[in-house]
Amino acid sequence: MGVLGQLLYFSVHPNQLRSILQWKIWHDPVHTRNPEKESANLRECFKYLEMTSRSFSSVIQELNPELLVPVALFYLILRGLDTIEDDMTIPLETKEPKLRKFQDILEQEGWTFNENGPNEKDRELLVHFDVVIAEFKLIKPAYRDIIKDITEKMGNGMADYANNAEHNIHGVNTIKDYELYCHYVAGLVGDGLTRLFVESKLANPALLKRPELSESMGQFLQKTNIIRDIREDFDDKRRFWPKEIWSKHVTKFDDLFDPKNIDIAMNCSSEMVLNSLRHADECLFYMAGIKDQSVFNFVAIPQSMAIATLELVFHNPDIFKKNVKITKGDACQLMMESSQNLRSVEQFIESIFPSQDPKALSLIHKGEIEPTAAKKAADDSEAKKDVFFLLLAVLGTLAVISGLMIGAAYLAGARFDIALKELGKGNIFPSFAKGGEEAQPIHGEL
Numbered sequence: 001m002g003v004l005g006q007l008l009y010f011s012v013h014p015n016q017l018r019s020i021l022q023w024k025i026w027h028d029p030v031h032t033r034n035p036e037k038e039s040a041n042l043r044e045c046f047k048y049l050e051m052t053s054r055s056f057s058s059v060i061q062e063l064n065p066e067l068l069v070p071v072a073l074f075y076l077i078l079r080g081l082d083t084i085e086d087d088m089t090i091p092l093e094t095k096e097p098k099l100r101k102f103q104d105i106l107e108q109e110g111w112t113f114n115e116n117g118p119n120e121k122d123r124e125l126l127v128h129f130d131v132v133i134a135e136f137k138l139i140k141p142a143y144r145d146i147i148k149d150i151t152e153k154m155g156n157g158m159a160d161y162a163n164n165a166e167h168n169i170h171g172v173n174t175i176k177d178y179e180l181y182c183h184y185v186a187g188l189v190g191d192g193l194t195r196l197f198v199e200s201k202l203a204n205p206a207l208l209k210r211p212e213l214s215e216s217m218g219q220f221l222q223k224t225n226i227i228r229d230i231r232e233d234f235d236d237k238r239r240f241w242p243k244e245i246w247s248k249h250v251t252k253f254d255d256l257f258d259p260k261n262i263d264i265a266m267n268c269s270s271e272m273v274l275n276s277l278r279h280a281d282e283c284l285f286y287m288a289g290i291k292d293q294s295v296f297n298f299v300a301i302p303q304s305m306a307i308a309t310l311e312l313v314f315h316n317p318d319i320f321k322k323n324v325k326i327t328k329g330d331a332c333q334l335m336m337e338s339s340q341n342l343r344s345v346e347q348f349i350e351s352i353f354p355s356q357d358p359k360a361l362s363l364i365h366k367g368e369i370e371p372t373a374a375k376k377a378a379d380d381s382e383a384k385k386d387v388f389f390l391l392l393a394v395l396g397t398l399a400v401i402s403g404l405m406i407g408a409a410y411l412a413g414a415r416f417d418i419a420l421k422e423l424g425k426g427n428i429f430p431s432f433a434k435g436g437e438e439a440q441p442i443h444g445e446l
Helices: 004-011 014-026 039-051 057-060 067-085 092-100 123-127 130-136 141-162 165-170 175-199 205-208 211-228 229-236 254-256 259-277 278-288 293-315 329-339 343-352 359-366 371-411 416-424
Strands: none
Touching: 004 067, 004 229, 039 057, 039 067, 039 123, 039 130, 067 092, 067 123, 067 130, 067 141, 067 175, 092 141, 130 293, 130 329, 141 175, 165 229, 175 205, 175 211, 205 211, 211 229, 211 259, 211 278, 211 293, 229 254, 254 259, 259 293, 278 293, 371 416
């Protein structure tokens, strides 16, 4: 869209422009990246980060300094792996060994790859991949081990799918296959990020004991992208919607794109959306385990955009005609609303499950109180706390205002010593002369 087109668009969509300006002007990042303190190679890495990711680049660059570089490199490494896997112009005999040994490539100084097709959008990253390898060798060994482990698992999973002739011809067959694919390309990312968060002490270690939570984070994002990109994938002769779902609605996958079947196609897409939404609750529980605001923003913003994308594609016939995306204005609004206070997620979960209180839970298990009674008791307790803190806030505010007023009066020359002396005599109100309308000075003429 050119400058004139943007002006026309924003003239009839002022709220979109308002959201973009608010984000650009008023957004106050938790942490700010400083390129001046970075090496030339690292600056190049961030250049390719901005080239390859519209949604992740900004949130990565606002991460806690401890995680900024490891997460940026993790993203670029997996993006490089994905660029090889996605390129249908690379022959399998070249592709498979590269995918299976990509973790070893990270140790090969100066390695680059220029065998991608000319139209592969992220080919420049691999052409200059040597800068990523150089910076990867400089991060902490613990972070390198995590990134290499996930890269190996993901590369082998991608190679298995690339080698699967049936998948390449007919696409994904069952829901189980669909979720296994999402695990390799996204669930493993969630696992790796969680390990990085915990290693940096910016997330609750208990998240490592609940791997299904990080898995749901990845599954939710990937499934949303697969639903949204249905037309683009179809044009590229790729099929990720599982046959187990679409075969309930049409005989052939291609029938979903026939205009006369649009109602049937939308029923099919609705089932895909419902399949994705079942991960939403576990995503909330995952976010409650994050300790750092910048990390919370990093995980919350993509999830919010995924929810908004599902709302956009739900029962929307356009997804079978073109690639549908949320607008930049909507994205800015979501980023503002998703990066408030990480404590709100914990409070939200507690409001859903107030019986998590150990005492209440114990009584419920003993049968001494009903779950509804436990919830009411927890609500009442929370309400009393709210009232207490509200009163405390009011009294504190009055104390501050009173102090300011007394201070201002003192600076203006008020004689509090005389006032206190008169109060001690019981003269609370000023005395008036009989028949007079004005107060008589009680301290004599000056």
